[in-house]
Amino acid sequence: MSGFDLLVVGDANPDVLVWGAPETPPAGQAETLVDGGTLALGGSAAIMAHGAAVLGLSTALAAMVGRDAAGDFVLDTLTAAGVDISGCVRHESLPTALTVCLNRPDGDRAILTAPGCLPAFGPEHVPAVRTRHVHAASYFLQPRLAAGLPEVLGRFRRAGASTSLDTNDDPAGTWRLAPGLLAACDFVLPNEAEALALAGALTGEPVSGGLPAALSVLAADGAVPVVKRGGEGAVALFDGAAVSARGPRVTPVDTVGAGDGFDAGFLAGRLASGDFAEALAWGCACGALSTRATGGTGGQPTAAEARPVAAQVQVTPWMSE
Numbered sequence: 001m002s003g004f005d006l007l008v009v010g011d012a013n014p015d016v017l018v019w020g021a022p023e024t025p026p027a028g029q030a031e032t033l034v035d036g037g038t039l040a041l042g043g044s045a046a047i048m049a050h051g052a053a054v055l056g057l058s059t060a061l062a063a064m065v066g067r068d069a070a071g072d073f074v075l076d077t078l079t080a081a082g083v084d085i086s087g088c089v090r091h092e093s094l095p096t097a098l099t100v101c102l103n104r105p106d107g108d109r110a111i112l113t114a115p116g117c118l119p120a121f122g123p124e125h126v127p128a129v130r131t132r133h134v135h136a137a138s139y140f141l142q143p144r145l146a147a148g149l150p151e152v153l154g155r156f157r158r159a160g161a162s163t164s165l166d167t168n169d170d171p172a173g174t175w176r177l178a179p180g181l182l183a184a185c186d187f188v189l190p191n192e193a194e195a196l197a198l199a200g201a202l203t204g205e206p207v208s209g210g211l212p213a214a215l216s217v218l219a220a221d222g223a224v225p226v227v228k229r230g231g232e233g234a235v236a237l238f239d240g241a242a243v244s245a246r247g248p249r250v251t252p253v254d255t256v257g258a259g260d261g262f263d264a265g266f267l268a269g270r271l272a273s274g275d276f277a278e279a280l281a282w283g284c285a286c287g288a289l290s291t292r293a294t295g296g297t298g299g300q301p302t303a304a305e306a307r308p309v310a311a312q313v314q315v316t317p318w319m320s321e
């Protein structure tokens, strides 16, 4: 592999999406019929890489899957979208990770993840390719990679690449980042709950000033925090100024992967224009469009589809409510 726009480092697995399951499915070997179910590409890194490729970026993924049908599905789906998978490795004995999403009518969901081989994925598996940007995803699901991530991102930076991190959720609830990690990131891309939790772990106490305070904490080492807020769009702290980006609110069909679609759009906008407001507009456009179909990748837009929506996104100074 050589000369990519984007290298994505992180998790890849099938998502089994289920609609209409009861809050607690009855046991006793009872068969419960539900409204719908779909198999889709999952894993924040894989969904993000797929979205970037659909937008036209030359994209490589570094991830670990098992030697199983789930791994075949993941790699075949990525290849079909044009993602370079030559940096993906297959674990000899551990299975590919697997996620089951129980989607609720209100848009919320319960997420069950079997990590499989994800804990075995480490910094030594990240290929030294030439790339303009490196994005790392699902930090807390990959503890071996996490420990070495500051060094990995630092190495790419010294070679001239920019860097970003989307931690996603921390199932253990510690939210602790490796020392030096944020200093190795140009952008950190959490959602609002994640931003508050990460800032709380960094300061050692719950942040009392809400999201504005969390933005300042996350920005302390030089990374630009960009916080995703669902239908409210995103807010960021750039050059000391808080900005809000808001596009047309959509009624989602399925919000799985909206955050990863946002990340892909944000970086596509950034790499195409070098402009931060443009990056935010593309992030909001691609996040919103990704909700128009089921699964993380079903609604991902092409650049031609995203451009007119990005043009409708308002980027303004942010006064917190």
Ligand SMILES: Nc1ncnc2c1ncn2[C@@H]1O[C@H](COP(=O)(O)OP(=O)(O)OP(=O)(O)O)[C@@H](O)[C@H]1O
Residues within 6 Å of the ligand: 168, 190, 191, 227, 228, 229, 230, 231, 232, 233, 234, 247, 248, 249, 250, 251, 252, 255, 256, 257, 258, 259, 260, 262, 283, 284, 285, 286, 287, 288, 291
């Ligand atoms: N209903 C909506 N209307 C308009 N835009 C939306 C809507 N839902 C999501 N978006 C866009 O998608 C972005 C990402 O969505 P969200 O805030 O849900 O991310 P997330 O919590 O990281 O999601 P994920 O579960 O994929 O990690 C938002 O910042 C917003 O720009």
Ligand SMILES: [Mg+2]
Residues within 6 Å of the ligand: 166, 168, 190, 191, 259, 260
């Ligand atoms: Mg997210």
